[in-house]
Amino acid sequence: MDNQLATKDSWIWQTALAVLAIFAVVILVVLGVYQFRLSDPYVRNVLSLSGNPVQGHEIFQMNCAGCHGTQADGRIGPSLLGVSDRKSKISLIQQVISGQTPPMPQFQPNPQEMADLLSYLESL
Template sequence: MDTPIREERPARKIILAGLAVLLVVLLVVFGVYQMRHSDPYIQSVLSSQGDSDRGQVIFQQNCSVCHGLNADGRVGPSLHHVGSRKTRIGLIHQVTSGQTPPMPQFQPSPQEMADLLKYLETL
């Protein structure tokens, strides 16, 4: 009778450890999500009405060297349908962070970023 009880305890410990790890991961993801949503720059971008024509000019001046004049990719990837691969907050972070070499860090004003997002949505 002692054998089944001993076998259950290690399994229970493994399950509890797995649940604890899952909980920590979820809390970290939620924290990052909350931090991004509360960022004043992001809030300002998301509350601004973008203009795709101005966004296209910003894109051609700052992004087209790597992503191509028509955003079809060169050194950088094609940005056609990028909205289906990244959220608006993800795109803002991608553009402003410089965390994806060789893409440089780019700090447009909130209005310029809103314009750029509007243009990217047209691709």
């Protein structure tokens, strides 16, 4: 009986260590991706600027409202209300400029326009 208990305890510890190791690897990968994105000169430039939400609203109306709705509450594209609570600034920048989420087109605003758009999105 003691041998079965020792084997069970050993298995529990090995499983816990394996889960912790996987968790650590995931954290390191996420941090690496974040650092990689932060090293992008465009992203760094955008994040260094102060955005104007009024200008950002205008940019949104011209480029985004057709799919995300004039009130950013969604149409073809999803609602963007509270999007800055769900996504980081870097993720939002990547989403806008990558075009990797069909049917969203690739859009490359200049850094100030992107900073303005982020400022508007944060106000939603």
